[in-house]
Amino acid sequence: MLFQLLSFSFAPPSRIWLDNVHCSGSEKSLAQCESNGFGVSDCKHSEDVGVVCSTKRIPGFKFIRNQIHNDQVEDVRIRATYSHRKRVPITEGFVEVKDGGKWRQICSEDWTEMNSRVICGMYGFPGVKRFNVRPYKLLAQRRKKNYWGFGVNCAGNEADLSDCKLGREIKLKGNSTCGRGMPAVISCVPGRAFAPSVSIGFRKAYRVEQPLVRLRGGAMLGEGRVEVLRNGEWGTVCDDNWNIRAATVVCRELGFGSAKEALSGAKMGQGIGPVHMNEVECSGFEKSLTECSFNLESLGCSHEEDAAVKCNIPAMGFNKKLRLSGGRNPYEGRVEVLAERNGLLTWGSVCSDSWGTMEAMVVCRQLGLGFASHAFQETWYWQGDPSSDAVVMSGVRCSGTELSLDQCLHHGSHIDCPKGGGRFAAGVSCTLTAPDLVLNAPVVEQTTYLEDRPLYALQCAMEENCLSSAASKADPTSYRRLLRFSSQIHNNGLSDFQPRAAHHSWTWHECHRHYHSMEVFTHYDLLSLNGTKVAEGHKASFCLEDTQCDEGIQKRYECANFGSQGITVGCWDTYRHDIDCQWVDITDVKPGDYIFQVVINPNYEVAESDYTNNVMKCQTRYDGHRIWTYNCHIGETFKIRSTHTDEKFFFFLTGSCSIFLMMVDIKWDEKVFSQPPIVQVQNGIIMKWNLSLKMLKTSNYTH
Numbered sequence: 001m002l003f004q005l006l007s008f009s010f011a012p013p014s015r016i017w018l019d020n021v022h023c024s025g026s027e028k029s030l031a032q033c034e035s036n037g038f039g040v041s042d043c044k045h046s047e048d049v050g051v052v053c054s055t056k057r058i059p060g061f062k063f064i065r066n067q068i069h070n071d072q073v074e075d076v077r078i079r080a081t082y083s084h085r086k087r088v089p090i091t092e093g094f095v096e097v098k099d100g101g102k103w104r105q106i107c108s109e110d111w112t113e114m115n116s117r118v119i120c121g122m123y124g125f126p127g128v129k130r131f132n133v134r135p136y137k138l139l140a141q142r143r144k145k146n147y148w149g150f151g152v153n154c155a156g157n158e159a160d161l162s163d164c165k166l167g168r169e170i171k172l173k174g175n176s177t178c179g180r181g182m183p184a185v186i187s188c189v190p191g192r193a194f195a196p197s198v199s200i201g202f203r204k205a206y207r208v209e210q211p212l213v214r215l216r217g218g219a220m221l222g223e224g225r226v227e228v229l230r231n232g233e234w235g236t237v238c239d240d241n242w243n244i245r246a247a248t249v250v251c252r253e254l255g256f257g258s259a260k261e262a263l264s265g266a267k268m269g270q271g272i273g274p275v276h277m278n279e280v281e282c283s284g285f286e287k288s289l290t291e292c293s294f295n296l297e298s299l300g301c302s303h304e305e306d307a308a309v310k311c312n313i314p315a316m317g318f319n320k321k322l323r324l325s326g327g328r329n330p331y332e333g334r335v336e337v338l339a340e341r342n343g344l345l346t347w348g349s350v351c352s353d354s355w356g357t358m359e360a361m362v363v364c365r366q367l368g369l370g371f372a373s374h375a376f377q378e379t380w381y382w383q384g385d386p387s388s389d390a391v392v393m394s395g396v397r398c399s400g401t402e403l404s405l406d407q408c409l410h411h412g413s414h415i416d417c418p419k420g421g422g423r424f425a426a427g428v429s430c431t432l433t434a435p436d437l438v439l440n441a442p443v444v445e446q447t448t449y450l451e452d453r454p455l456y457a458l459q460c461a462m463e464e465n466c467l468s469s470a471a472s473k474a475d476p477t478s479y480r481r482l483l484r485f486s487s488q489i490h491n492n493g494l495s496d497f498q499p500r501a502a503h504h505s506w507t508w509h510e511c512h513r514h515y516h517s518m519e520v521f522t523h524y525d526l527l528s529l530n531g532t533k534v535a536e537g538h539k540a541s542f543c544l545e546d547t548q549c550d551e552g553i554q555k556r557y558e559c560a561n562f563g564s565q566g567i568t569v570g571c572w573d574t575y576r577h578d579i580d581c582q583w584v585d586i587t588d589v590k591p592g593d594y595i596f597q598v599v600i601n602p603n604y605e606v607a608e609s610d611y612t613n614n615v616m617k618c619q620t621r622y623d624g625h626r627i628w629t630y631n632c633h634i635g636e637t638f639k640i641r642s643t644h645t646d647e648k649f650f651f652f653l654t655g656s657c658s659i660f661l662m663m664v665d666i667k668w669d670e671k672v673f674s675q676p677p678i679v680q681v682q683n684g685i686i687m688k689w690n691l692s693l694k695m696l697k698t699s700n701y702t703h
Helices: 002-009 082-086 113-122 134-142 197-205 244-253 357-366 441-447 455-463 469-473
Strands: 075-079 092-099 102-105 150-153 165-169 185-189 213-216 223-230 233-237 259-263 275-277 308-311 322-326 332-341 344-350 371-376 391-393 427-431 437-439 449-454 479-484 487-491 507-509 514-516 522-527 533-539 571-575 583-585 592-600 615-622 627-634 638-643 648-653 658-663 680-682 685-688
Touching (some): 113 185, 113 244, 213 244, 223 275, 244 259, 244 308, 322 357, 332 391, 357 427, 437 592, 441 487, 441 615, 441 627, 449 455, 455 469, 455 479
Parallel strands (some): 233 275
Antiparallel strands (some): 075 092, 092 102, 092 185, 150 165, 223 233, 259 308, 332 344, 332 427, 371 427, 479 583, 507 514, 522 533, 522 592, 592 615, 615 627, 638 648
C-alpha cells in the first residue's frame, strides 16, 4: 500500500504525516483518503490516533486473494460417519472447514483427487484411495447442509490447505447450493505404523523393503534429521534450498502425511558420515527423496547444515490414555494410565519395578513432551491424585520405539507389584532436547595395537574388574595381552550429556584417585563371528570432560579438582590408549577372525536422542602376535561372511541384537551370488531374504 511504503521510506519518528483525514470507507488504503497532504499538519503527538479492529468482517466483504489463508478457513476436519467413527485413526468421511465459528461442507462439483491428497497429508496420511460413494449420497440427502461459499483448487503437492488456491465462488442457496453434487468426501490411506486395528493381520504379512531414507534424532514419531542411503552408506542432506515441498516428499515416503516444518541448521542434531545431497529440488510428487534432483557438484556442506523434518501424523488419541500427576511443571510427574477394571475405565499408577529410561522415553513421546531426562522409581515427593494410587499396570518392558505405553510388554489383567503404588509408583521427567553421543570410528581403527603388560603392574585394573576373570588366578609374574585403542566420543545432540547420579552419590576409587559418576559408561567386547563374546572390558565413567570442542564452543566440564562431569554439545571426550582400563584383555583368545564392538551408554543410563549410533563394530583379525582392525562402522547393519568346509555362516549385527543363521546344504555359486543373503527383520521375525533356503534352523529370535 502507498501509505505503508511511505511510512517505511521516511525514517524520522517525530513527523506527523496526515491531518484532517476524511474517508468514504471504500478506499483500499488510507493514503487514498482526503487530507491536508503528506507532511502538512499543525498537530502534536498528543493528538495521535489509533484503531482497534474487529475480528468480524464487514458484510459483503469479498476476498481478493487467490490463496486460501487462515482468515478464510479457521480449521479443517474429516467428519467420520457410520463405522468409521469407531476407527482409530479416522481415515474417511466428509471434508468440512470451519468458517465464522461454524463447520461447513465443501461442494463436490469441483472437488479433485489432488484436493483430497492435500487434506489427507494434513491429517498424517501419505495417500488417498477410492471409496463407496453411495452411502454418502444417501446420508447427504437426509441431512441439512451448510456449504462453504468457495471451492478449493489444489495442485496436490501442497503441504497444507492454506497453500492451495481458492476455487470459484459458490452461490449459497440452502440445500440446493450444490445442485449437481454433494458434500465432498475423502478416504485416506494410513501409513503402516498407523493402520487401523482391523488390518493387524495385513500389517504382519506386509513385506518390509530396505528403506532409502530414514529419520534420526527426533523425539516424536515423524520427526528427525533426514538421512539417505547411498552406495551402501548412510549420509545426511544439506539444508541449502531445503523447503517444505522436499520435506513433504520425505514424510510421505516414510508413511506419514505432509510436512509441518522443513528444518535447517541441524535442528535435530548433527549426523555423521558423508553429506549425500545438496540443493535438493522436488516437484512434490516423487515417491522418494532419492528421485528429486540435487547438485552433485556442490561441495563444502558441513553437518552443521543437516536438514530435518517434522511430519503430520494421524491423531491416534494416545495422549488421552496417559497423564502425569503431581509434578512441579507439565513435563514431570507420576505416570498414571487409563485402564479398564471391572468393566469401568479408571486412572491408576504404574509399578516401578524395573522402570527405566526406555519406559520413560515412551511416556514422554506418547504425551508429546519430547525425550525423557529421568525415570523415577519413587515419587513420594510428588502429591499425585490419591484416587489413582492403585497400580493398574505392571511388568512394563519397552524397547523405546513404541507409540504408547500399552504397546510395551506388560502384565495383563493380573497385576504383580510387590512394592505397590503410591510413593513407589513410576514417574518421569521429560525434556525437549537430549544429548547424542557418537564414537569416532576412524580414531579407534587408527590407534588399535597390542601390549603385553605384567600382571603386577595392573593391580588398580584388577580392583576395577578391567581384566578377564582368569587374571585373578594367574601367576602374578605373568603377562596380560591387552588390545588397546583410543576412543573419541562426540556429543552431536542438542543438550549436554551429564551423569544421572548427583555429584554427592559418585563413588570414589582410591587406587586411581578419581570419582566414578556412572556405573558403566562403555562396553568393550571381542565377539566371535557367531556373536559369542570371547573377551570383554568396560570403561567406567571415571572422568567425563570436554577434552576438545568445535571452534567457538566453550568447555564446561573439567575433572580437575573434582569438578562437574559431562560432555558439552559440540565437544568430545578422549580416552587415550595409554589410560588404565582402556583395553580388552585378550590373553586367552585364540588367533582368528573376530568382531570388535564398542557400546556407549550401554545400560541407557542417560537418555539420548538417538541410541542407534551408540554402537561401533570393526572386523578384527588376530594372528597370535599382531592384530588388525578394519571396516569400522557406526550403527550400521554389519555383515561378515565366513566359509567352513561343510557349512556357511552369516552373521548380521544390528545396534541392539544379533542374528546367527546356519544354512545347511546350500549350493553357493559365487558367479550368481556375489553377496551374502540380506535378511530383513521386523518385530523379531525374519521377514525376507534373497535366497531360497532348503533349511533354516533359526527363523526368529527374542530380544
